[in-house]
Amino acid sequence: MSQRSALMGPALRMGGLVLALILLIVVGVATAGERFWSTGNLITVLSLAAVTGVVSIGMTFVITSGGIDLSVGAVVGLASVWASTLATQYAAEDYGWWVIPVTALAVGLVAGLINGLLVAYGKMPAFMATLAMLAAARGLAEIIAGRQTQIVDVEPFFDVFQARPLGVPTIVWIFVVVAAAGWFLLNRTTFGRRTVAVGGNPEASRLAGIKIKRHTLYLYGLAGLTAGIGAVILLARTTAGSSTHGTLLELDVIAAVVVGGTLLAGGRGTITGTVLGVLIFSTLTNVFVLNNLDSSVQAIAKGAIIVGAVLLQQWFASRERVSTT
Amino acid sequence: MVDVDPSGVEQPLLRMRGIVKEFPGARALDGVDLEVRPGEVHCLLGQNGAGKSTLIKTLAGAHQPTAGEILIDEEPVVIANPVAALRLGIATIYQELDVVDGLTVAENIYLGHELATGGVSRRSEAARNTRKILDRLGHKEISPHREVGSLPAAGKQIVQLARALSRDARVVIMDEPSAVLDSEEVGNLHRIVRELTADGVAVVYISHRLEEIRQLGDRITVLKDGRTVAESLVVADTPTKELIQLMTGRTVEYAFPDRPGVAEDAEPVLEVEDLGLGTVFSDVSLTVRAGEIVGLAGLVGSGRSEILETIYGARRATSGTVRVGGKRLRPGVVDAAVAAGIGLCPEERKSQGLLLDEPVYRNITLSTFSRIARGGLLDEGAERAAAREQVEALDLRPAGVDRNARTLSGGNQQKALLARWLVHGCRVLLLDEPTRGVDVGARSEIYNLIRRLADDGAAVIVVSSEIPEVLGLADRVLVISDGKAVHEGPAREIDEHAVLDLVMEGSVA
Numbered sequence: 001m002s003q004r005s006a007l008m009g010p011a012l013r014m015g016g017l018v019l020a021l022i023l024l025i026v027v028g029v030a031t032a033g034e035r036f037w038s039t040g041n042l043i044t045v046l047s048l049a050a051v052t053g054v055v056s057i058g059m060t061f062v063i064t065s066g067g068i069d070l071s072v073g074a075v076v077g078l079a080s081v082w083a084s085t086l087a088t089q090y091a092a093e094d095y096g097w098w099v100i101p102v103t104a105l106a107v108g109l110v111a112g113l114i115n116g117l118l119v120a121y122g123k124m125p126a127f128m129a130t131l132a133m134l135a136a137a138r139g140l141a142e143i144i145a146g147r148q149t150q151i152v153d154v155e156p157f158f159d160v161f162q163a164r165p166l167g168v169p170t171i172v173w174i175f176v177v178v179a180a181a182g183w184f185l186l187n188r189t190t191f192g193r194r195t196v197a198v199g200g201n202p203e204a205s206r207l208a209g210i211k212i213k214r215h216t217l218y219l220y221g222l223a224g225l226t227a228g229i230g231a232v233i234l235l236a237r238t239t240a241g242s243s244t245h246g247t248l249l250e251l252d253v254i255a256a257v258v259v260g261g262t263l264l265a266g267g268r269g270t271i272t273g274t275v276l277g278v279l280i281f282s283t284l285t286n287v288f289v290l291n292n293l294d295s296s297v298q299a300i301a302k303g304a305i306i307v308g309a310v311l312l313q314q315w316f317a318s319r320e321r322v323s324t325t
Numbered sequence: 326m327v328d329v330d331p332s333g334v335e336q337p338l339l340r341m342r343g344i345v346k347e348f349p350g351a352r353a354l355d356g357v358d359l360e361v362r363p364g365e366v367h368c369l370l371g372q373n374g375a376g377k378s379t380l381i382k383t384l385a386g387a388h389q390p391t392a393g394e395i396l397i398d399e400e401p402v403v404i405a406n407p408v409a410a411l412r413l414g415i416a417t418i419y420q421e422l423d424v425v426d427g428l429t430v431a432e433n434i435y436l437g438h439e440l441a442t443g444g445v446s447r448r449s450e451a452a453r454n455t456r457k458i459l460d461r462l463g464h465k466e467i468s469p470h471r472e473v474g475s476l477p478a479a480g481k482q483i484v485q486l487a488r489a490l491s492r493d494a495r496v497v498i499m500d501e502p503s504a505v506l507d508s509e510e511v512g513n514l515h516r517i518v519r520e521l522t523a524d525g526v527a528v529v530y531i532s533h534r535l536e537e538i539r540q541l542g543d544r545i546t547v548l549k550d551g552r553t554v555a556e557s558l559v560v561a562d563t564p565t566k567e568l569i570q571l572m573t574g575r576t577v578e579y580a581f582p583d584r585p586g587v588a589e590d591a592e593p594v595l596e597v598e599d600l601g602l603g604t605v606f607s608d609v610s611l612t613v614r615a616g617e618i619v620g621l622a623g624l625v626g627s628g629r630s631e632i633l634e635t636i637y638g639a640r641r642a643t644s645g646t647v648r649v650g651g652k653r654l655r656p657g658v659v660d661a662a663v664a665a666g667i668g669l670c671p672e673e674r675k676s677q678g679l680l681l682d683e684p685v686y687r688n689i690t691l692s693t694f695s696r697i698a699r700g701g702l703l704d705e706g707a708e709r710a711a712a713r714e715q716v717e718a719l720d721l722r723p724a725g726v727d728r729n730a731r732t733l734s735g736g737n738q739q740k741a742l743l744a745r746w747l748v749h750g751c752r753v754l755l756l757d758e759p760t761r762g763v764d765v766g767a768r769s770e771i772y773n774l775i776r777r778l779a780d781d782g783a784a785v786i787v788v789s790s791e792i793p794e795v796l797g798l799a800d801r802v803l804v805i806s807d808g809k810a811v812h813e814g815p816a817r818e819i820d821e822h823a824v825l826d827l828v829m830e831g832s833v834a
Contacts, residue, residue, distance in 0.1 A: 188703055190695045197691060200680040207639060207677055208691040208745065209663030267682060 013261045013316055017276040020305075024283045032290040041286070043169065047237065049282035050175040051076070051230045053275065055249060056256045057182035058226030060274045063257050064186070065219050066199040066266025067126040071115060071133035072227045072253055076246030078141040079107040079231035084150040084241030097156035100235065105228035111137055112224015116217035130220075134250070141243035150241040161236030171233045178229060183271040195219065199266025255302070256281055259309040280305065336399065338363045338527050339384075339415070339496050344393035346379050346551075352764075353379040354390070355551040361496060361527045366518060368538045368560070369531045371548035372572055372625060372790045377531055380548070381498055384529075385417040386410035408437075416489030417498040422481045422505065426474030431455040433473050434488045458487045462517055479510040486517065497521060498529040503537055515541050533625050535565050547571040569624070569825050573792045580769050581797035582776035584817075587617045592650075594784035595667075595753045597636060600645035605631045606808035607644070613753065613784035618775065620799030620816060621788045622824050628808040629788045630672050633755045636786075637669045638662040649753060663692060668746030670739065672757040672788075678742050679730045686712035686726035688741050692749045715744035719774060736760075736767030743774060754778060754785045760794065772798055792821050804828060 028036035035041060055072050062069045082088065083104035092099040111133060118129035152158075161170050186192035194215050197205045206212050227246075234245050258264055259280065260273030281302065288298040339361040346354040354376045361367045371377050382388040384395070386404040395402055397413055404410045410417070424433050431451045440447045440454075455469035464483050467476070473484055482502060489497050499518075503511045518528050518541060532538055538545065539560060547555040547568065555571050591614040601607035606628035613619050621629045634640045636647050641657030648654065649665040671677035679688050686705075689712040690697060697707050712726045721733075721740040730741060739759060746754055756775065760768045775798065779785050789795045795802060796816050804812040804819075804827045812819070812827050 189701050190698045190703060191701065193687070193694050193703060196683070197680055197687075200683055201676070203677050204679055205691070206659055207637075207669055207671055209660045210691075211660050267680070 013313070014270075014272060014276070016312060017260065017273060017280065017309075020309075021276060021280050021283065024280060024287060028283065028287040028290070031287065035290050036287065039167075041290075043172065045279075045282050045286045046172045046175065047169055048285070049278050050171045050233045050237075051246075052249065052252050052256060052282070053175045053278040054178045054233060055223075055226050055230040056253045056260075056274045056278050057178050057271060058223035059253045059257050060182065060260075060262050060269050060271055061186065061192075061195055062126075062219050062223045063254070063262050063264060064199045064266060064269025065195045065216065066202065067119065067216070067219065068254070068264075069112075069115060069130045069220060069223045070127065070250050071111065071130040071137055072223060072230070073246035073249030073251075074134040074137035074141070075108055075111045075224055075227040076230045076234065076249055077243050078111065078137040078144075079104040079228045080234050080241040080245040081141040081145045081150060081243050082107045082241075083231060084152050084235060085144060086150075089152065089154055092154045092157065097154055097160055100152070100154060100157050101161075101232045104231040104235070105225060108224040108226070108228020108231065109221055110224070112221040112227065113217065115224065116220030119220060120213040120216035138243065145241065145243045147243065152235055152239050152241065158236065158239070161232070171236055174229065174233060178226065179271060179275050182274075186269060186271055191215075191218070196267060196269065199263075199269070201267070252281065255306050259306060261313060277309075335362050335364075337361060337396075338398065340396040340399070341380075341384075342394045342396070344380070344383060344395070345391045346376075346383060346388055347391045353551055354383070356553065357393070357548065357551070358553045358556050359529075359546050360557055361529060362544075363495070363527050364522045364525045365543040366522055366528045366530050366541050367557075368542035368545045369529055369548065370538065370545055370568060370572060375548040375572075376551040377548055378500070379551075381417060381419075381500055381529075381531070384410065384415055384496075384498060386415075411492050411494075414493060414495035415498065416492055416494035416496070418482065418485045418489065418500065418502060420500045420502075420504060422478065422485060424473045424481050424484055427472065429470050429472055430459075430467055430476075430484055430487075431469035433484050434458065434469075434491050436488070438492070454491065455487065458490050459483070461490065461520075462486060463513070463520070478505040479507075479513070482506070482514065483517075486521075494526065496527045496529065498531075500531045501533065502530070503532060503534060511537070535568060538568075539565065565829065566822075566825055569828070570821070573790060573821075580772075582773050584776075584800055585616075585780065587614055587800055591615045591617065594650060595636070595786075596646075596648040596651075598646045598648075600632070600635060600647065601643050602628075602631055602635050602640055603643050604808070606635075606805070609645070609803075609810055611786075611803060611810070611813070613786060615752075615782045615784055616779050617801065618779050618785040618787060618799045620795035620802045621786065621805055622792050622795040622802055622828070623805035624828055625790060627805045627828070629805050630757050632805070633669065633757050633786065633788055634671075636662075637667055637755055639669070663749075666750070666752035667755065668692070668749060668751040668753070669755045670742045670746070670757060670759060672761065674735070674738050674742060674762070679738060681731040682729055684727045685716070685721075685730055685733070685741055688730045689715060689726070689744045689748055692745055711748050712744065715747050718747075719744055720770065734764065734767075735762035736764055736771065739763055739767075739771060740774070743771075743778075747778070751778075751783055754783050756785065756787045758789055759787060760789070760791070792824050796821065796824070806830070 059069060059072060083100045088099060088103050115130050115133050118124045119126045163170050194210055197210060198212050198215055202212055235241055256277035257274050260270060260277030262269040262273060284301060285298060337360045341357060341359040344354050344357040357380055369377055379388060383390050386407045386409050395404060402413055434455050435451050440451045452469040459465060459467050462483055467480060473481060502514055506514060522528055530542060542560045545558045545560055546553055549572060593612045593614050595613040597609060597611050600609045609632055611619060623629045631640060635642050638657050638659045638661060646653055649667060654665055655661045675681060686709050690708045694703060694708055697704050709726055716724055716726055719740045721737050730738060760771055763771060775785060787798055799816045802814060802816045802819060803810045804824055806828050
């Protein structure tokens with residue numbers, strides 16, 4: 001009996017998210033008809049969801065471990081700028097298009113590892129360490145870019161990242177691949193198990209012999225890496241690097257992860273939930289845009305979704321406690 | 326109902342009868358009786374985990390009893406929440422000193438019942454009253470406008486007491502108030518407690534310091550395993566030794582497994598030399614051979630658990646060395662200890678041992694899932710199989726490995742932790758209070774299990790507050806008192822009384 005209810009909990013939660021998404025789609029079809037329900041629009045929704053989506057995968061790991069990373073938006077900005085400087089672009093002309101994405105990924109990874117060092121070894125609260133990184137990364141991005149938008153002019157880069165294999169843009173494929181890899185990493189590898197264990201009970205994990213400091217370092221590195229990937233997607237979509245890229249992205253990302261069912265306190269994480277959370281928010285935006293509704297109203301709807309989802313989660317959690325005892 | 330008892334004995338102010346408190350998977354209180362009279366200092370005595378804090382929280386309105394009755398002035402009452410407790414005149418001073426550091430003394434004292442007119446606080450009146458209360462407590466020197474964060478622990482305690490008095494408390498519950506104080510401050514605290522009781526306030530006083538209870542207490546109630554084992558003993562008529570026996574002794578006799586004896590040529594597996602941890606303990610040396618169980622006996626606060634945790638690297642030793650199989654361990658590094666083959670079953674199973682919302686098998690394989698995995702890929706099938714094997718061998722119930730650890734009883738949670746190290750394969754096993762919170766029936770099972778582990782070649786150290794447990798289970802015993810090993814010898818050659826004498830000598834010295 002209790003085994004069944006333990007399994008039903010997550011299924012119910014996912015069911016709720018799927019239901020919310022279907023509801024949004026129904027509203028979209030009812031209000032915008034063909035303009036909403038078309039392959040073109042669907043791909044637009046996914047393309048616009050790609051940056052938040054990819055970064056949310058990394059954030060899911062950090063939050064599952066009981067941490068938080070406020071710097072991802074600023075790191076996306078910094079990585080986009082660094083990967084689109086004239087120097088980087090010349091190097092890309094000389095050596096190949098891959099210089100741009102590799103630069104973005106490296107910048108993201110290093111920023112993430114610095115976060116990780118501060119949190120794991122400097123024993124700083126994650127909130128403060130990553131808040132400091134948010135400020136510093138944004139500032140550094142402004143210095144590098146001189147507050148200018150840096151147009152990318154490397155054709156081979158766009159040949160790859162603006163291509164549409166099987167009719168779907170590369171950036172959507174990147175989202176799909178990162179999500180699948182994230183799911184695998186969280187559910188099927190020792191890295192994922194450690195993440196859940198550290199989030200569920202750091203002291204017990206430490207006493208069981210898990211190297212929690214090193215693992216924490218890796219987790220923030222991973223979050224930074226996904227921010228780097230997010231920067232590549234933004235460069236491909238907007239054809240420019242800018243120090244304002246990713247502004248307030250961290251809030252959308254955290255909202256998507258938590259609405260998806262990952263516990264902010266750590267110990268439970270779900271990639272499927274995160275993807276659904278991302279899709280719910282991007283579909284919501286799309287429905288509002290198609291209906292020419294005020295973006296302020298959209299913000300209110302977003303707030304309502306966050307509140308509703310968290311209240312529901314808490315209700316599920318308390319019910320689970322009772323049913324398993 | 327306010328008749329004076331014809332026998333002349335004062336009517337109790339507070340009475341608890343048959344209090345039971347059940348938590349999911351555990352029975353924290355299992356029939357507690359307590360009777361407190363006005364103007365007395367009633368001491369509550371018991372080991373960690375005996376149920377004292379649950380009892381306090383029940384009185385403070387933080388927990389609702391599952392069964393039983395609370396009476397005030399012989400009238401049954403329901404203490405639905407902390408505010409209700411205060412309204413009934415019950416004030417609680419927690420060990421953690423729950424004051425708001427950023428507020429002033431007066432603001433803290435009137436927290437929750439601010440003196441205000443239409444939302445505007447009457448600051449001067451609050452300050453005046455605060456001054457009056459502090460004066461009564463003999464602490465005129467504390468200004469009502471001082472920020473509480475700048476006060477030392479003793480001062481914060483005074484603020485909490487003042488808060489209780491501002492509520493006209495009739496019963497003040499103090500949870501180990503002297504633990505955070507130095508000896509001079511303790512003297513002052515005792516003076517205040519005596520003044521309170523002279524005014525007719527009843528004080529329920531919790532302390533591990535037996536000499537303190539002797540100085541201060543009027544009557545004593547002893548808790549053990551969530552039950553009252555002795556009610557309202559008169560302090561003056563009860564020898565300290567009897568008290569310790571009540572706390573640590575057995576109510577039921579257990580069957581301990583046979584001791585086959587350790588072979589003369591058994592190799593020393595764990596060698597601890599002159600280990601020390603700041604002021605907590607020092608100069609601890611011990612050797613445990615393969616197949617041997619060494620017990621550490623001592624009272625709460627003697628440093629027993631800290632010794633285990635330091636051997637394990639969970640605390641960083643300030644002096645001395647730990648060797649496993651002749652190889653020196655890096656101090657303060659748990660994963661090095663685990664890699665060397667040491668396992669620890671910690672004292673606080675829930676907070677230090679288990680992932681409560683994860684399935685049993687993942688708890689069992691927490692130290693080994695990386696090893697079971699291939700190239701970083703989890704093999705949950707093999708994990709389940711390894712866990713299932715241990716679950717069957719240890720008779721862990723219920724047997725399903727997919728239910729959450731939270732749903733297991735204390736004894737079965739302990740088995741899950743033992744199973745973790747069985748899967749891992751340990752040369753040294755450190756067990757801190759292995760039968761804490763384990764019900765009577767499951768204890769013998771745990772004992773047999775520990776002995777079997779030793780027979781299979783493990784070197785085992787057991788820490789327990791229950792002296793008969795240490796003596797019955799271990800081959801050799803170290804008696805720890807005040808951070809020092811005061812005796813070492815075969816368990817057979819010492820009895821409970823001798824251990825108690827040693828413990829008391831040590832704590833008096």
